[in-house]
Amino acid sequence: MISIVVLALLPLDKAPLPEVSDKLQHITAFLVLAFLIDASTPEKSFNVWKVGCLMLYGLLIEWLQLQTDYRFFSLADLFADLAGIALYIFTIPVWKRLPPLSWRWSLSQELNT
Template sequence: MRLPTPPELLHEPRWRRTWAWLWAAQWLAVGIAALSPGEIAPTLSPSDKLDHLFAFAVLAATGVLALRRQASSMLLVAALLLAYGGFIELAQMHIPGRYGDWGDVLADALGVALGIGVVPLLRRHGPWARA
């Protein structure tokens, strides 16, 4: 058994199911991290805005890879993730040591745009492009 090449991972539909499972696991991980009480909430960087941007960029890119290559799929990923980010901020208002912040939703939105935008670039350019 050989490992898939990067172009196979980005282009071949047979990998969609794998991307979908990974996407579901990421949703769960982000939800657990975001809804943990403030004193135990994990961070990846000195800025929670960067954490939001990174998490939602990864979620968006994985979502695009999990769905069909259509503009409507990208819009669906964007809508779902923006709603998820808003829900998280509203829910955090009820968690000890956490608070809702619309700046976090903005960081989520920027991450979604970055994640959705990077997949088509990777598919077209560099070592990830189909030969």
């Protein structure tokens, strides 16, 4: 999470991967963060609290960017963050079938029984 904040606060001319769409970077970052927050608490399903925490984190990043004179607050970035979270939610059935990741849901079932 710290590295994402650092990357988000870099001046645009120093940002890595400038050829990759900013919105794609947001979607990818929040897809990964959604998995990480979900995997770190397997006893709970991916719920509104996890989504809320991620969106507050996205809002914090936008607010921090507003504090600089070289970045700005963007609602489009927040929607891209939400798109990354939604992509995670819609692809959970795929993740459950991948052997390297299926442990997260099997552990969840063990903890709930």
